[in-house]
Amino acid sequence: MSDTETLGVVGGGQLGRMLAEAAAPLGVEVVVLDPTPECPASPVARDQIVGEFDDEEGVRELASRADYLTYEIELADPDLLEAVGWEFDVPVHPDPETLRTIQDKLVQKEALREAGIPVPDFRQVDDREDLEAALDEFGYPVMLKAREGGYDGRGNVPIEDEADVGAALAEIEETTDGEGANAMVEEFVDFEREVSVIGAKGAGETATFPLGENVHREEILRETVVPARTDEAVAERAREVAEDVLDLLSGRGVYGIEMFKAPDGEISVNEIAPRPHNSGHYTIEGALTSQFEQHVRGVTGRPLGATDLRSPIAMANILGDIEERQPADLSGDEEILSHPDASYHWYGKHEVYPLRKMGHLTVIGEAESDTEELLRDARDLRDEVTFE
Numbered sequence: 001m002s003d004t005e006t007l008g009v010v011g012g013g014q015l016g017r018m019l020a021e022a023a024a025p026l027g028v029e030v031v032v033l034d035p036t037p038e039c040p041a042s043p044v045a046r047d048q049i050v051g052e053f054d055d056e057e058g059v060r061e062l063a064s065r066a067d068y069l070t071y072e073i074e075l076a077d078p079d080l081l082e083a084v085g086w087e088f089d090v091p092v093h094p095d096p097e098t099l100r101t102i103q104d105k106l107v108q109k110e111a112l113r114e115a116g117i118p119v120p121d122f123r124q125v126d127d128r129e130d131l132e133a134a135l136d137e138f139g140y141p142v143m144l145k146a147r148e149g150g151y152d153g154r155g156n157v158p159i160e161d162e163a164d165v166g167a168a169l170a171e172i173e174e175t176t177d178g179e180g181a182n183a184m185v186e187e188f189v190d191f192e193r194e195v196s197v198i199g200a201k202g203a204g205e206t207a208t209f210p211l212g213e214n215v216h217r218e219e220i221l222r223e224t225v226v227p228a229r230t231d232e233a234v235a236e237r238a239r240e241v242a243e244d245v246l247d248l249l250s251g252r253g254v255y256g257i258e259m260f261k262a263p264d265g266e267i268s269v270n271e272i273a274p275r276p277h278n279s280g281h282y283t284i285e286g287a288l289t290s291q292f293e294q295h296v297r298g299v300t301g302r303p304l305g306a307t308d309l310r311s312p313i314a315m316a317n318i319l320g321d322i323e324e325r326q327p328a329d330l331s332g333d334e335e336i337l338s339h340p341d342a343s344y345h346w347y348g349k350h351e352v353y354p355l356r357k358m359g360h361l362t363v364i365g366e367a368e369s370d371t372e373e374l375l376r377d378a379r380d381l382r383d384e385v386t387f388e
């Protein structure tokens with residue numbers, strides 16, 4: 001066994017926290033760069049550098065202390081990561097080029113389509129004329145998306161009919177600081193379910209976790225159940241699509257691949273995250289290797305771990321259920337702690353605001369457990385906790 005290695009992570013949110021927790025048993029220490037003092041990762045990481053994700057001094061300091069660099073947030077700066085990677089001779093994974101492709105939803109979708117990976121039909125939208133031309137083709141409804149900077153539903157606006165067009169464009173233009181639309185429009189997918197595959201690339205190998213099924217409300221992930229409630233053929237098709245996505249992208253590490261399943265069983269890719277993903281949190285208790293350990297293994301060039309499901313499992317996010325930003329004072333978590341099959345992950349955020357991701361819980365079953373029941377239990381436990 002070699003000496004302890006250091007993984008430098010741009011971002012120290014909950015993903016950075018769970019990465020640091022998973023890295024320690026492998027003999028890997030984590031240093032994070034995050035602008036918020038006492039960020040979620042800081043109590044479990046070796047150290048935190050306080051600085052913006054794209055702060056040159058901060059990223060250079062991170063590189064100078066790291067054997068490998070990665071990022072847990074798409075706001076990382078690919079040009080800067082590439083430059084410091086060269087300067088300090090530190091490998092950066094996933095490849096900054098992959099981050100560049102993924103950061104721009106239009107470029108991402110174009111790359112997927114070009115590779116023959118199924119995606120909803122889409123058009124570039126720079127102004128109202130582009131949008132109206134696309135509406136002539138697609139009809140209503142459609143989904144208008146900011147190309148960059150959106151997350152957890154921000155930067156996505158559904159357009160139901162003609163009356164919505166002006167307001168939707170104005171909302172997207174707000175996210176681009178008045179620099180025109182810089183958007184894309186997609187046909188509205190009448191999906192039956194949303195599903196996702198967590199995939200990983202190692203040194204010359206790939207691995208995929210079992211298909212998860214995701215429930216979103218207000219475009220924010222609420223729950224994941226695994227295995228997804230679909231037949232084997234759909235799960236296999238989703239795995240094939242995920243493998244194609246992994247082939248297309250360069251750089252080691254974990255990728256979250258979100259997909260739609262149409263009523264006829266067709267799979268299309270919604271979007272890709274070049275990092276561990278909320279829909280893969282279930283792997284901590286539910287799979288032989290967690291997505292966080294898998295990311296550390298992949299980025300550092302260690303062999304990938306086994307991805308088999310231990311048992312059916314359900315995950316529920318704990319979100320800010322209040323109207324105003326306030327100190328994070330949670331009550332009701334005793335129920336989670338006293339449930340024999342539940343696990344609790346608190347992210348250590350000091351402030352809560354509406355719909356902020358504050359923690360999650362899982363409920364694990366046995367080989368033949370009914371996922372509906374697990375989902376119900378996870379929701380019940382989640383509904384007991386409140387910040388009010």
Ligand code: ADP
Binds near residue numbers: 151153186258271
């Ligand atoms: P974000 O980057 O904010 O996660 P996504 O593009 O993944 O945004 O969209 C968030 C959610 O919005 C999806 O999980 C899905 O529920 C819905 N959505 C996105 N694109 C479409 C689409 N083309 N048709 C129908 N629903 C969509």
